[in-house]
Amino acid sequence: MRTLVKPSSKLAKNTSVAVSVDGLSIDVPGPTGFRRVVDAISFEIPKGRVLGLVGESGSGKSLTGMALNGLLPMSGARISGGRVHLSGRDVTAYRDRDWRPLRGQVVSMVFQDPLMSLNPVHRVGRQIAEALRVHKGLGRTAAWDGAVAMLDAVGVPEAAARARFFPHQLSGGMRQRVGIAMALACGPDLLIADEPTTALDVTIQAQILELIDRMRRETGAAVLFISHDLSVVSQVADEVAVIYAGRIVESGPTATVFAAPEHPYTIGLLGSMPDLSLPDAPLVAIPGAVPHADAMPDGCRFAPRCPYATKECRVGRPLMRNLGGGHAAACLYVPVSPS
Numbered sequence: 001m002r003t004l005v006k007p008s009s010k011l012a013k014n015t016s017v018a019v020s021v022d023g024l025s026i027d028v029p030g031p032t033g034f035r036r037v038v039d040a041i042s043f044e045i046p047k048g049r050v051l052g053l054v055g056e057s058g059s060g061k062s063l064t065g066m067a068l069n070g071l072l073p074m075s076g077a078r079i080s081g082g083r084v085h086l087s088g089r090d091v092t093a094y095r096d097r098d099w100r101p102l103r104g105q106v107v108s109m110v111f112q113d114p115l116m117s118l119n120p121v122h123r124v125g126r127q128i129a130e131a132l133r134v135h136k137g138l139g140r141t142a143a144w145d146g147a148v149a150m151l152d153a154v155g156v157p158e159a160a161a162r163a164r165f166f167p168h169q170l171s172g173g174m175r176q177r178v179g180i181a182m183a184l185a186c187g188p189d190l191l192i193a194d195e196p197t198t199a200l201d202v203t204i205q206a207q208i209l210e211l212i213d214r215m216r217r218e219t220g221a222a223v224l225f226i227s228h229d230l231s232v233v234s235q236v237a238d239e240v241a242v243i244y245a246g247r248i249v250e251s252g253p254t255a256t257v258f259a260a261p262e263h264p265y266t267i268g269l270l271g272s273m274p275d276l277s278l279p280d281a282p283l284v285a286i287p288g289a290v291p292h293a294d295a296m297p298d299g300c301r302f303a304p305r306c307p308y309a310t311k312e313c314r315v316g317r318p319l320m321r322n323l324g325g326g327h328a329a330a331c332l333y334v335p336v337s338p339s
Ligand code: SF4
Pocket: 263, 264, 265, 300, 301, 302, 303, 304, 306, 307, 308, 309, 310, 313, 318, 330, 331, 332, 333
């Protein structure tokens, strides 16, 4: 079963779908009231699949991840439209007390900084064991053994000894492994990984990507992999959704989107990536910046930066157009599939 980005479709109640997002909008508070920063986005991720959500800083990708874990209130943001289902449950209107039993068991999050999810004053093994005691009802010894086994599974060497370490005693890469162990300890259906390798050097980054891929295969968890880095996403995602100014502008199988991008924004993003086979080739940055939430342009939000923009582009939101093979793009001028 493939990951599917769906501009408008029935809500999935199928429990083989870990997460279904249908027309999700998110507003954040500003000096003059709430502003919309995520605007009617839709996607779903079956268990065992990885969707890469890619976009520049300020595109709304991290807020989307927070919405799927009930963390929006931390930033004062709120869901203002659409629906979110986690493993068939409608969680759109859940409050914090409703989210608590789901976190860890149904959905978990890995952050860029693993210290966001680790308590600095407790040994890492104890923190994982505590999650197993609370969510799985394990006794003290079984929970500790489970924590050590989990650390071992994510490649922490001498796991029994390192389980007694405090977070600050571990390297950045090792801390991220612990963060992943913590996130997966209770077998969630969905793992949200928000820029999990951005703070790591290239070698450790590759190891963490390999780990996420292996854990996804072994546990069957779906993964929402959030990143600004297309090259990282290409290594781990089955499907990719490109988000710009709060809207998904292109989606499809990762190989297809990378080989034949159609939306001018995706083409620009790929053009700004270094090509290792052409080390002397200049990088072509997309001119301008993502518009601020207070000043979203009418029509296609990419129009002010798009080299192909026409008058028509500035009237109405371009809808996702089916390009065939699960590939779609929200641009007036993409070649639409006849199917
Ligand atoms: S709709 Fe127009 S402005 Fe938007 S990406 Fe397509 S060509 Fe560019």
